Amino acid sequence: MKLWQKNLLLFILVVLIAVIPLAFVEGEYGGSDGEAEALITEINTEYTPWASPLFEPASGEIESLLFALQAAIGAGIIGFGFGRLSAKYKASEKADGHR
Amino acid sequence: MNKISNEKKVFKASIIISVILAIPMASASAMHIMEGFLPPVWCIAWGALCIPFVVKGFFSIKKKISENSKMLLLLAMCGAFTFVLSALKLPSVTGSCSHPTGVGLGTVLFGPSAMSVIGVIVLLFQSILLAHGGLTTLGANTFSMAIAGPFVAYGLYYLLKKMKVNISVAVFFAAFIGDLFTYCVTSLQLAAAFPDPNGGILVSAVKFLGVFAITQIPLAVSEGILTVIVYQGIKKYSRPELEALSAV
Numbered sequence: 309m310k311l312w313q314k315n316l317l318l319f320i321l322v323v324l325i326a327v328i329p330l331a332f333v334e335g336e337y338g339g340s341d342g343e344a345e346a347l348i349t350e351i352n353t354e355y356t357p358w359a360s361p362l363f364e365p366a367s368g369e370i371e372s373l374l375f376a377l378q379a380a381i382g383a384g385i386i387g388f389g390f391g392r393l394s395a396k397y398k399a400s401e402k403a404d405g406h407r
Numbered sequence: 408m409n410k411i412s413n414e415k416k417v418f419k420a421s422i423i424i425s426v427i428l429a430i431p432m433a434s435a436s437a438m439h440i441m442e443g444f445l446p447p448v449w450c451i452a453w454g455a456l457c458i459p460f461v462v463k464g465f466f467s468i469k470k471k472i473s474e475n476s477k478m479l480l481l482l483a484m485c486g487a488f489t490f491v492l493s494a495l496k497l498p499s500v501t502g503s504c505s506h507p508t509g510v511g512l513g514t515v516l517f518g519p520s521a522m523s524v525i526g527v528i529v530l531l532f533q534s535i536l537l538a539h540g541g542l543t544t545l546g547a548n549t550f551s552m553a554i555a556g557p558f559v560a561y562g563l564y565y566l567l568k569k570m571k572v573n574i575s576v577a578v579f580f581a582a583f584i585g586d587l588f589t590y591c592v593t594s595l596q597l598a599a600a601f602p603d604p605n606g607g608i609l610v611s612a613v614k615f616l617g618v619f620a621i622t623q624i625p626l627a628v629s630e631g632i633l634t635v636i637v638y639q640g641i642k643k644y645s646r647p648e649l650e651a652l653s654a655v
Contacts, residue, residue, distance in 0.1 A: 311639060311640075311643060314639075315636045315639065315640070318632050318635065318636050319632075319633075319636060321632060322629045322632050322633060325625050325628060325629050326497050326498055326625075326629065327498075328500075329498050329499055329500045329501075329502070329625070330498045333500055333501075333502050334502060335501065335502015335503060336502065336503065337498050337502060337503055337504050338503055338504065339496065339503065339504050339505065340503050340504065340505040340618055340619055340622050343503060343618045344440070344441075344444075344597065344615065344618050344619070345441060345444060347614055347615060347618055348444060348597065348601050351601045351602075351603055351604070351611060351614070352601050352604075355601070357441070357442065357443030357444050358443050358446070358447065358543075359442050359443035359541065359542075359543045360442055360443055361442045361534070361538035361541060361542075362535060362538075362542065363535065363536065363538060364538040365537065365538060371537065371538075374536060374537045375494045375495075375496065375537065376494075378490055378491075378493075378494035378532070378533070378537070379490075379491045379494040379495060381487070381490060382487040382488065382489075382490030382491030382492075382494065383487070383491050384487075385483055385484060385486075385487035385490075386484050386487045386488060386491065386637070389480050389481070389483065389484040389487070390484075390640055390644065392480060393477075393480070393641070393644035393645045394644050396477075396644070397643075397644040397645070
């Protein structure tokens, strides 16, 4: 099996791992850091956060935008990297072939 | 010669600073800890603890990329991988969501020291622009995600390689354990700062682990798989560099 086929299967597996709970498990699907905050106030009822973020996204939508941007920038860099590496690899294979 | 001794001096100085800051706090021992949710004493203590690691990481990176221009590209890809994965909020079997860490790739390729630098940069970005994590909790989050996780991941990776385990399996488990351990450390950090009024730190730790641990398991599996996918790609196209990093 070629590398890209193996990778595709693995990737599908990742998607399944994420999708199956969504399909079969009832839940609010909120963030676990929110749950941690709730637990902190449960354990120490007097605790109040002493600092707040410099900048908070105006809404869930904006927050999603920023997360999407972060993922997109990262994915872009990875894609560019692979493109470059693969081109250099093909070039060096060609060069070695002529030796 | 001079350069090496200068780096050593800076590194030693950073250890001293870290110890000076951390000793008074020594009563001590994802999702990331949110801004303001760790008492100041702990923020400073964890931050101080991170300093030598990040300093060492900085020098380690400098050395590695000076050897080969492709290394910089690989390093950028590892950083980008962390960037992507920590931006993904994935659903889990417990009915809640969390983030993978994405530190496995950089750890396996560049080692845990380098990862501390990459990690702190990602965390900084997330805390400033996304209100995810925090500046006050940067030290604690750096320690759990950029230091503790990678070191354990690397240890396991090294062990598995020595045992001649298939490299993909080794990479998978390194990433998997790195992810889980990061959240275990986060649970312990929170438990130490918020001990249960009845049961103390241990009971708190169990409670926090309950929030994070089970949720993380499928995420850690996904992270492991994604890390293997990217690792295999890099191995195919950039094998000589991997060998230079002794990551293959």
